[in-house]
Amino acid sequence: MLSLENKIPPPLLTLFTAAAMWWLSLFTSPVELTSTVKIFSVLSFIFVGALFALLGIISFRRAKTTINPLKPETTSSLVTTGIYQFTRNPMYLALVFFLLAWASYLASVWAITLIFLFMMYMQYFQIAPEEKALARLFNGEFTQYKKRVRTWL
Template sequence: MELRIPPVVQVALAIALMAGIGQVAPAPALHLPWLAALLAGAGVSFVVVPATGFARAGTTVDPTRPERAGRLVTGGAYRVTRNPMYLGLALMLGAVAAWDFAWGHIAVIAAFVWWMTRFQIMPEERALQSRFGAEYRAYRAGVRRWL
């Protein structure tokens, strides 16, 4: 793996950065608590439900060790996105932005998506390809990386 920092830690760092940006360069009075609640709820669902599915399938949820995957999970949210847990984390960042918006928050979310794709998802995909071969190639061909 190219990145051994757990994604939850990366999200915490992104939230800290967003808080700092909000203090330095706040936007003019854009506070959308209803949107923040909607995004947070969706984000938590996209993290918890797939993680529960991994547990039921008897495979690892540890994103720093994808080579330890015992099964390829393709049901539930995995029919729509290959990375529902990372999508959930990005939605949680969207919730932070909706709660107390600053223009820089958009850049942090975009950087998070790029960073996760490059340093977490792409190495995971290589590990899953190596582990599951044709089964993973077929799955990958039919389901998008993010949405």
């Protein structure tokens, strides 16, 4: 299973998950939502996701460090300010919100189960290896940060 660590770019995994959600929605009954509720939920999730992504990218740019999730060992500084005071993974959280928007659009409760699988995959094959690299690079500083700030929210 180590061969899966940091191998699939998170945006690509998100697209794969979205396609699987669509496929699953073809075989399940949609939840009856008014168009107002559907539009509001889709736009709300997109807005929150975009906000998390933007704030995460801004924090990384200010710290002049890489945003490449496949090479965490190239990180030049530990970012603990901005949105990183509230979540250790705002850009991955953004992807979850985008998937929630897609599930809302599909009006599929079953599609939401795939979001949980996405999060589990991200936790074990993306976040855990990244955090190992950060612990090696920033030792005690990362350990203290990890105690203060949650992985997701």
